[in-house]
Amino acid sequence: MTDTTVSAPASEGPHSQLGQCLKAARQVRGLTLKQVAEKTGMALSTLSKVENGLMSLTYDKLLQLTSGLQMDIAELFSPTTPQPEPGRPVTARRSVSRAGQGQIVNTKFYTYTYQCTDLIGKRMVPMIAEVRARTLDEFGPLLRHSGEEYFLVTRGTIAVHTEFYAPEILNEGDGIYIDSTMGHAYLNAGSAESAQGVCLCTSEQADLFEQLHRIAKKDAVE
Template identity: 80%
Template sequence: MSEIMTTPEGVNSQLGQCLKAARQARGLTLKQVAERTGMALSTLSKVENGLMSLTYDKLLQLTSGLKMEIAELFNPVPPRPEQSRPVTARRSISRAGQGQVITTGFYTYTYQCTDLIGKRMVPILAEVRARSLEEFGPLLRHAGEEYFVVTSGRVAVHTEFYAPEILGEGDGIYLDSTMGHAYLNAGEAPSAQGVCLCTSEAPDLYDQLRRIASRDVAPFEGDPPSL
C-alpha cells in the first residue's frame, strides 16, 4: 500500500508540525525516528515539511514505533511556557590550599566554595590512597549524580553494577551517585588526585556528602534516603 495519502494541504502541514513536535519532545532526530519505526528517512522528512501525508497503516507503524497515540499527531501539544529562574548572582572563588578538608587513612576530600550554602553542585578535590575495597570500606551512595576526572595518577573506579574501570590522567567518569561506588588508587604513586563534581536537587547535598565521607553515618543500603 502506498505511503502517500491525498489530503488537503492544511492537514499535511498540521501532521508535519505535530510529528516534528512529538519527535523533538522525545529528543529524537529524524534518523532515529526512521530507525525506530522502520520508515524511510525521506518519507519522514517530506511528512514533517508538509509535502505528503500517510495512510492509516503507516500512521500506526509510526505511532507504534514512537510509543504514542495517533491523536497526538493531529492534536498538537501547546508548548510549555518557559519558567524564568531568578538571577542569584552568587559566586565563590576557591584559592589554592583553601577548602574544608576531611581526611581519613585512605583518602582526603577538600570541599571547595563552602561559603555558599544550598549549592546544587558540590566541587571536591580528592586525594585517593586506598588500594582495595577492604581498605576503602563500604561503597559510597548518596543522592544525585557526579563526575570524577583524574588529574594525577591512576584511579580504579568500582561500582555496584559494573566491572571496575581504570582511569588515567585526564580520564573522567559520569555516574549515578545512588549506585554504590568507590575510587581507589591504581597507580604507583602513594596517592592519585582528582576532581569530583556532585550534583543533586537536594538542598543539603553538601552536608550529606560530608557526613558520608567522614563516616559519621554509614552509607545507606538499598533505596536512597528521603531528602
C-alpha cells in the first residue's frame, strides 16, 4: 500500500508554496483548518503540516482536497491574495456629514441631529444628542431598542441611567458602551442648560434608523 502523503523539509519551495496557497484558499472561503478537514475528510494534522510547508500531497489527495472545497486544483499552485468573505461584497458606500448638517428632531428635553441620512439601511446610526432633561420624571420611560451603542460626551456632564446598573456620571471626553436592549437614559447632570454627546447605535437589523426615529418622534416638538 503506497503512502498518500510525502514528508518534505520546510525549506523546499514547492511544498512551502502549496501551504501558502492552501492557506490563502481557506481564508478566501472564511474557513478554519478544522472546517476544511470536515469538508474534505482529510486529517487535521495532515492539513496543518501542509499549510506549514512540512508535507506535500499526492495527486489523489489533491483531488480529494479540491473536490471537498469545490475549487480548481490550479488554485493550489497559484499564490492568491485573500478576497472579501463570500456574501460580504464591498459596497464602497460613503457619506460626509458637515458641521451644522443633519436631520434634526426636537423634543422637549432632547435635540437629536441624525448624521449621514442620505444612506439608507445603515447598520450603524450616528447622531449628535443635546441633552436637557435632568430627572427620570422629565425623561419618561427608559429607552430600549435593538443592538448596542456607544455614547461619547463632547460637552458638559451627563448621567447615564441603565436598567441593571447604578447611574454613571460622564464628563467631557468620557464614553460608555451599552447593550441597547437594556433600558437606558442620558440626563444632563451639569450646571449648564444642556449637555451634548455623540451617540453611535448599531444593530444587525436593517431598520435601526426607523426604530430610533420612531422613538424620538413620539415626543417631538413641532
